[in-house]
Amino acid sequence: MSITIENISILGYFKGVGADRLSSLLPLFGQRSFSKGQTIISEGESEQSLYFVGAGVVKIFKTSAEGKEQIIKITRPGESFNDIAVFSNGPSPYSAQALGTTTVVYLIHKNDLMPFMEKDWKAAQNALHVLADQSRLLLNLIEDLSFKNVMARVAKILLENSLHGAEGFQKLTQYEMAAMAGTAREVVGRSLKSLEDTGAVRLERHQIVIVNKDLLNQLAGLN
Amino acid sequence: MSTLPVLDPTKCDGCGLCVTVCRCGALVMTGATVTLVQVDDCGWCCDCELVCETGALQCPFEIITIED
Ligand code: SF4
Ligand code: SF4
Numbered sequence: 001m002s003i004t005i006e007n008i009s010i011l012g013y014f015k016g017v018g019a020d021r022l023s024s025l026l027p028l029f030g031q032r033s034f035s036k037g038q039t040i041i042s043e044g045e046s047e048q049s050l051y052f053v054g055a056g057v058v059k060i061f062k063t064s065a066e067g068k069e070q071i072i073k074i075t076r077p078g079e080s081f082n083d084i085a086v087f088s089n090g091p092s093p094y095s096a097q098a099l100g101t102t103t104v105v106y107l108i109h110k111n112d113l114m115p116f117m118e119k120d121w122k123a124a125q126n127a128l129h130v131l132a133d134q135s136r137l138l139l140n141l142i143e144d145l146s147f148k149n150v151m152a153r154v155a156k157i158l159l160e161n162s163l164h165g166a167e168g169f170q171k172l173t174q175y176e177m178a179a180m181a182g183t184a185r186e187v188v189g190r191s192l193k194s195l196e197d198t199g200a201v202r203l204e205r206h207q208i209v210i211v212n213k214d215l216l217n218q219l220a221g222l223n
Numbered sequence: 224m225s226t227l228p229v230l231d232p233t234k235c236d237g238c239g240l241c242v243t244v245c246r247c248g249a250l251v252m253t254g255a256t257v258t259l260v261q262v263d264d265c266g267w268c269c270d271c272e273l274v275c276e277t278g279a280l281q282c283p284f285e286i287i288t289i290e291d
Contacts, residue, residue, distance in 0.1 A: 036246070056243045057274045074274055076240060099270060100243030162286045171283035174269060185273065205267045206226050210288040 003031050003054070003106050010078050011052050011106075012130045017122050028112040032105055034098035040105060041082055041096040049107040050086045053077050056100025063095065068193070070145070071186040073137060074099070083131060086110045144183045153181040154191040155220035158201065162210050195219065225263055228271055232256050234279035241271035241280055250280075 005022050008014050008029065014022060031054065034040055041047050043062060051058075058075040072094055075081050085092040087110075117124045144150060157180050161170040174192070178185045192208070195201045200216040202209045210216055217223045227249050235256040242250045242257065247265040250257050257279070269282040 036244070057240050076274070076276065077238075099274065100240065102243065158286055162288045170286050172286060173272060173281045173283045175272065175278070175281070176283075189269075206282065207285045207287060210286070213288060 003029050007054060007106065008052075012078065012080060013050075013052075013123055013126045015126055017120060017126075021116075021120060025108070025112075025116055028108055030107050032107065034103045034105070036098055036101045036103075038098045038103075039095060040098060040103075041092050041094075043092060043095045045092050047082060047085055047092050048110045049082065050080060050110065050113055051082045051096070052080050052106045054104035054106050056098060056103030058103060058105070059097045059099045060094050061097070062093075068190065070190055072141065073134075073186075080130060083127075083134060086113070087127075087131065141184065141186070144187045148181075148183060149221075150181055150183045150187050151191045151194050152219060152221050153183070154188060155195060155200070155216050156222065157181060158195075158208060158210060159213070159216055159220055159222070225261075225265055226267075227259050227261070227265055228267075228269075229281045229283065230257060230259050231279050231281075232258070234277045236277050236279075238276070240274045240276075244270040244274050 003026065005019055005026060008022055008026065009017070009019065040051070040058060053075050055077055058081060059071060060073040060075055060081055061069050061071045063069050081096050082092055084090075117127065154177060157172070157177055161172055163170050174188045175185050178188045181188065192201070192203060195216070196203050198215060198219060200210065200212045200219055202211050237252070237255040237257070239252055239257070242252055246268070247262050249259055249262045249265050250271060251260055267282060271280045272282040
């Protein structure tokens, strides 16, 4: 299936842009498919195309020197990625990986996009909105990662909600833990992994087992 | 029989994203919504919960202490 005007008219960048204008842009778009787990962009790569998710889901993330992953954003159909590299003339600041079995992306090279935006104020205005929304999301993530000790909060939540097997089980999803800790779901997943690295808890399929309560108490700042 | 994520069909808008990320086949589109089918190898990766924007899918963790 090739990309159509309908496909691009719903993208954040092109909302409200006339169909006649979009039809001039359509031939400049490429389309690629990825299978689950395939890398679309690697952090540091000099990739100068703007990407849009056509179908499936794309995970945007950074990886630390120790191999720890921090999800930045889950990108769904209609949303863009690699905007920063395209508009800053720099390398990609993050990696993008297909999460869905058949993930379809549309892409347009910056050398094709820029002349269009220079002539189309609506598209340029849309781009500002998209980038401002992304900046807000990144600032929230910075706040979560640097100003709040999320691992300690998650440790406290686990202690407050744990029961011994015989008493039945308290159940919590990562979204619920995120809401309780006042943070993003993406940050909770990482905190749980960090807690597991300390040896205080063990993650077992659908269970979080507290194996060293004293250590967890310490990590929660409770003693 | 293994535990599966919890689905609230009233919240499901049928976007199908969970089906595309699931590697165990527990999630199937049936008409306009998703249904769960019993499988043995759901690894509780929570990807379905992660991509579901409506909160229709939940992967709850039991929190247990094994110390006295
Ligand atoms: S991702 Fe959520 S809303 Fe979309 S089909 Fe799956 S359960 Fe329904
Ligand atoms: S937790 Fe993972 S394997 Fe299990 S149903 Fe959800 S996506 Fe599929």
